[in-house]
Amino acid sequence: MQQVNTNEAPFPAGHYSQGIIHEGVVYISGQLSIDPTTRLPIKGTIEEQLMQSLNNMNAVLIAAGSSKEMVLKCTVFISDIELWPRVNTTYAKFFGTHKPARSVIPVSFLHHGLLVEVEAIAALKKN
Structure with a gap:
């Protein structure tokens, strides 16, 4: 196993890595809308928060040698199920024609009172 950490995404505040590579797959820890700098x-709109979370996820993917086009599965945690249509629209804009497997899970609270968190599993690019 290999840890993945990059300054292009928020550094972990707890005892975890931004990502772990194992046997050609990268597992990305949950990404919140935290400014990496x-x-x-x-704490903007759900669209702004989701895009920042996805950009943070993408930074870890790139550091691992993957990309958003290689994402196999995303899990999206949202603080209110009523946000689902707006989340879906922003998510579709980010991924374009690529449609990874996905779960959207409503939760009662996210760290910092944020609205969304995203984690992912992706294949690594072949050399």
Whole structure:
């Protein structure tokens, strides 16, 4: 196994890696809408928060030698199921024609009172 950490995504605040590579697959830890430079939460609209979370996820994917086009599965945690249509629209804009497997799970609370968190599993690019 190999740990993946990059300054292009928020550095972990707890005892975990941004990602782990194992046997050609990268597992990305949950990404919140945290600015990687300031390490402060971005508390904008659900669209802004989701895009920052996805950009953070993408930074870890790139550091691991993968890309958003290689994502196999995403899990999206949202603080309110009523946000689902807006989440789906923003998610589709980010991924374009690529449609990884996905679960959207409503939760009662996310760290910092944020609205969304995203984790992913992706294949590595073949050399």
